Amino acid sequence: MPAFTAPDGTTLAYHVAGDGPPLVCLPGGPMQDSVYLGELGGLTAHRTLIRLDLRGTGRSAVPEDAASYRCDRQVEDVETLREELGLERMDLLGHSAGANLAILYAARHPDRVGRLVLVTPSVFAVGLDITAEVRLETARLRRGEPWFAPAYASLEAITAGRAADGDWAAVAPFWYGRWDERARAFRAAEEKQRNGDAAARYASDGAFDPGATRTALAAFPSSVLVLAGEHDVAAPARVMKEYAGLFPRAETVVQSGVGHFPWLDDPGPFVSTIREFLVC
DSSP states (O other): OOEEEOTTSOEEEEEEEESSSEEEEEOOTTTBOGGGGTTGGGGGGTSEEEEEOOTTSTTSOOOSOGGGGSGGGGHHHHHHHHHHHTOSSEEEEEETTHHHHHHHHHHHOGGGEEEEEEESOOOGGGTOOOOHHHHHHHHGGGTTSTTHHHHHHHHHHHHTTOOOTTHHHHTGGGGSSSOSHHHHHHHHHHHHHBOHHHHHHHTOTTSOOHHHHHHHHTTOOSOEEEEEETTOSSSOHHHHHHHHTTSSSEEEEEETTOOSOHHHHOHHHHHHHHHHHHHO
């Protein structure tokens, strides 16, 4: 298992799979083992995926300073990985909460990013607002599903700030294009893959300065792809289009019929979209 030493002495592991030019991949969760990204639906047939296990997750070591789990403090982990790989510039992909780290890296090291792919990204780093009604509007696209009524009631409770025990588990079907056995197994694995203590510190006070980040991104020179899922209540398509507008050279693709994990729901269009973006 290849590994390198972060600036604070923590040993960080990464995984290499596939053929073609490298694509560095940052996992979400937050602070989830990068194993859940897998081969990103078969993208390994076209790119060499380099999945970083963030500190305290997967094969990476637990840092001595737990405060180093804060997102902005992990930016130099990504830069050290770039140096380890010997890349002058790297194509970079961030999924969900991992997009926050990718964005902070791009803002701090814009000259080191070739192309930037943000898959169903979290918006904390850029300070966009996702209203309850936008989430509920997206959820109502699934009203024909057999599980819809109880899941929607729980989502209403969560967005209204009155979540009860069991509501977060009840809304799980909204995260997937199909709530089948594969999706259930994928969901169940998350509990074992996430570092809960690290996740609690990831977005702690001081992690994000949305104003400064948005100013930096307004001058970001590289091409950006924001890939949204039509049915994703976590990163609704309407807000993803707003996200793309923060960059001078960005495009939004809304993948039909998928949720928060588009490579799992419908890998063919997912792989085609990213492949075309990276080679154009």
